[in-house]
Amino acid sequence: xxxxxxxxxxxxxxxxxxxPKTEVSVSAFALLFSEVVQYCQSRVYSVTELQARLSELGQxxxxxxxxxxxxxxxxxxxxxxxxxxxxxxxVSVWRALFGKEADKLxxxxxxxxxxxxxxxxxxxxxxxxxxxxNSTLNCAAFTGGIVEAILTHSGFPAKVTVHxxxxxxxxxxxxxxxxxxxxxLEGR
Numbered sequence: 001x002x003x004x005x006x007x008x009x010x011x012x013x014x015x016x017x018x019x020p021k022t023e024v025s026v027s028a029f030a031l032l033f034s035e036v037v038q039y040c041q042s043r044v045y046s047v048t049e050l051q052a053r054l055s056e057l058g059q060x061x062x063x064x065x066x067x068x069x070x071x072x073x074x075x076x077x078x079x080x081x082x083x084x085x086x087x088x089x090x091v092s093v094w095r096a097l098f099g100k101e102a103d104k105l106x107x108x109x110x111x112x113x114x115x116x117x118x119x120x121x122x123x124x125x126x127x128x129x130x131x132x133x134n135s136t137l138n139c140a141a142f143t144g145g146i147v148e149a150i151l152t153h154s155g156f157p158a159k160v161t162v163h164x165x166x167x168x169x170x171x172x173x174x175x176x177x178x179x180x181x182x183x184x185l186e187g188r
Contacts, residue, residue, distance in 0.1 A: 023099075030127035037128055037139055047134050051141035051162070058145020066150045069096055078154055082174065082182045085156055086115055089147055097146070098123050103167070113174040117147065120167035140168045147172065 040053040070078060073092045079085040086105055094102045108114035122140045130137050140162045147170055148160040158174045 062149030
């Protein structure tokens with residue numbers, strides 16, 4: 001009985017986790033994402049609620065994406081330092097999602113627990129038409145949710161907010177305990 005399910009094809013658990021073809025056409029992504037935004041927009045009453053809903057959806061994606069990328073890119077080894085996890089997000093996560101690295105990673109001058117990932121023209125904002133009454137809408141809240149989930153599930157609890165500044169800026173504010181742990185690791 002078991003043979004009839006696996007005849008001619010390998011069982012899904014026996015397939016390698018090597019990198020499959022991951023390219024998705026931009027037009028297909030744009031259509032799907034615009035439908036997601038429209039769906040969310042029909043169930044909220046303000047721009048803030050819409051961005052929160054997009055962030056929640058991004059967090060679901062980020063939690064799943066983390067496991068796959070850590071397995072593929074890092075051979076199952078997780079990061080222990082703040083700067084390393086941020087570079088992992090800037091390079092590996094961005095490349096997996098958008099096919100390129102994020103434009104910039106910066107640390108705030110006056111606050112050691114605040115970092116910025118800057119993307120001049122995020123793909124998630126490219127094909128979304130925003131009416132004038134919703135001019136503050138930034139669909140990169142979806143990407144912010146992905147980043148927040150990756151950080152939280154990696155053991156770096158943080159709050160990620162999205163702002164219009166130098167394009168789109170994801171402001172990452174780590175918990176105090178994360179920075180204290182990072183400083184203790186540097187002291188070793």
